[in-house]
Amino acid sequence: MISELFTVTVLIGILASGIRLATPYLYASIGEMFGQRSGVLNLGVEGQMLLGAFAAFYVALTTGNLWLGILAAMIVGALMGLMMAFVTVNLHAQQGISGIGFYLFGLGMSDLLFQKLMGTVETVKGFPPIKVPLLSNIPGIGEIFFSQNLLVYGAYLLVPAAWFVLNKTTLGLKIRSVGENPDAADSLGVSVARVRYFTIILGGTLSGVAGASLSIALLNVFQQNMTSGLGFIAVALVYFGGWRPWGVLGGALLFSMVNSLQLWIQVLGIPIPSEIAVMMPYVLTILVLVITVSRVRAPSALTKPFERED
């Protein structure tokens, strides 16, 4: 039975869905990474994703336009980010607690809207796969990497883009300094509040897209609590990735590959209890977090509200 896993077709299938499944993690984690690099821990990612997923799905369902769906998810995510930013930057709220508050808000709100506006689970025709000319014809590779939908490609392009912004632009320099020593940044005329507003809203926007990628590109349905912890994993992946885009990519891939493997194990009917299979990626995350987190230092000002003395 186990040998079934090792046929070429199955392996390609596992890899292709692994690549695809990393999509929501990438959007959410990269967004979260920006927030954390500027010193803000947003534990509300899951809530932002749920509302984003609902907004995208509902708009796509009612208008038939997937792009409007994405836009709606971005706006909802950005608004959630704006609220989070106000609470953390202006009100100096305890970030862990307020994040959980936003998660519960997103969870309840998306459920409420779902009940009121839809009532039953429906499906949409999500983003179709796009075969990249030439590249998608390469055997194996083509199917794994170059026959995915637009949001998947977008997620992977986000990684080098995030790296570039963080390391090669003045904005990135400001973000990094605000997360490490906001007093120093402030003394040089960098507005700590503006930078943090920017990163938190960006994070919210990307979390919204992460939700949309689930509801209108990967699963093409909306259900209550459909993210089931994915947003929290996304936060963990930021630690896992050492607050670096490439590290986050590595974490997201490792996680989604294991997830894909366990899905295939279930699909193929390999006799491992499904509970155990489902647990695999989570157990793996905990293990890897335990091993890696002590290795890299978190941004020094992470979770610390900033207040000028005067």
Place this chain on the structure above:
Amino acid sequence: MTDSNKLPSGQTRIDSIEMRGISKRFPGVLASDHVDFDVKSGEVHALLGENGAGKSTLMKILYGMYHPDEGQILLNGKPITITSPTDAINYGIGMIHQHFMLVPSLTVAENVALGLPSSRGPLTDLDRVSKRILELASIYGLKIDPDAYVWQLSVGQQQRVEIIKALYRGAALLILDEPTAVLTPQEVDEFFVIMHQMVKDGYALIFISHKLHEVVEISNRVTVLRNGKKIGTRPTSETTKQDLANWMVGRDVDFVPDRGNIQRGEVRLKLDQVSCGSDRGTPGLREVSLEIHSGEILGVAGVSGNGQRELADTIAGLRKVSSGHIFLEDKDVTNFAPGELTERMLSYIPEERMRDGMIKDFTVAENMILREHHKMPFSSSGFLKLKDISIHTDKLISQFHVKTPSQETLAKNLSGGNIQKIVLAREISRNPRAIIAAQPTRGLDIGATEYVREQLLGQRKRGAAVMLISEDLDEILALSDRVAVIYEGKVMDILSRQNATRERLGLLMAGVHPEERTPA
């Protein structure tokens, strides 16, 4: 073409800056009370005063970080308003803060570029920044690698980065807030050389310090502040250290406390090849051996971060010894818990007095009995005996001159000096056999400092063995019978009082054995 009006950095000189009638009130304190202060191109004007005198406040006003309630600022005779550091920078004013304003995880060039517009729009232009840094550095012979990460740099190097940062932003006037507090004596000398050169080139420098000998050495004029008020301004050549000290404190100061002649007794505390880890994973202490006798003060000198903290913590039982032995009066107490060491009459005056020395949200009385609260006379069968505690606290408050509204005042509402007096009272009043005092006067004003030193000498006279860990060489030299120098977790040498000169200690603190130096 040379323009006499230009500084070597290309910046225009600031002929004069004048602050007139500056007042600033914080809740409960008048930190600045109608203060006049001015500085001119080509001079060092020292600002001298005890902690809390209002030096930093006055300068943060000049740098736009605080807004004055009253008063005005004139640049070259014309009134200006400075509402933010950015304004100050635009007027050519730079400030090097008491606590460096650097981002450790960024490179030197990134720190310098931070917050400035880039010549490439949204993209950074670190290559150009690096070039300019090297240009500026070469003017003053500062060695600096623009690509090094700040966390890799020594404190002295970090200070240079701060100077470069200010020069890069076009500073013609530099405010130096206690710049020497973190340097070794040799680094201070190097720093003064740079200051001299800058003054010659036409910069205006404001030098804040509470170390008198430095002020006397480097400044042209000196202004003394006390309790937010200006006491006076004098040309430095017309004052003496003693005058300045009396000005600062407002009464006559006894600089070198009387040590008296004391016969030292038996060994009380002994470390034999003690090693331990540190928080960063590097070896904290490396085979440290030393002895302290009854009736003796052993000074431990060194630049901050060379294992002083680990040394104090291991002896106090707060950090595990990985190898070696610690003896307290012949008893091997290696890795004993703090409670057991308390029983054996070891007292500890920790460096972070607010964090390790007391509980901020406890009252004065509760803090006074922290160490022995579980014993008679403070409690019996698990109940606190509030009356006895109160009597005891009253006694200590008057004996140690603690200024507090009441016994019930929370410790966090007292000034640093009074907090230290509480710690001192608690640790000393139990007549300990040995005392570890880590940076006991750091951050205290002259009055409180004087008091703490007298108390330590009193303990020595009583026959306690005292380890005095301090980064203040004056303090070490004034109190110690012998001086151990610690460098990178090792004891470099232990010198007798007679042999412990500033110069020898300085070299040892930098990791150099004086004998090793090749003769010039």
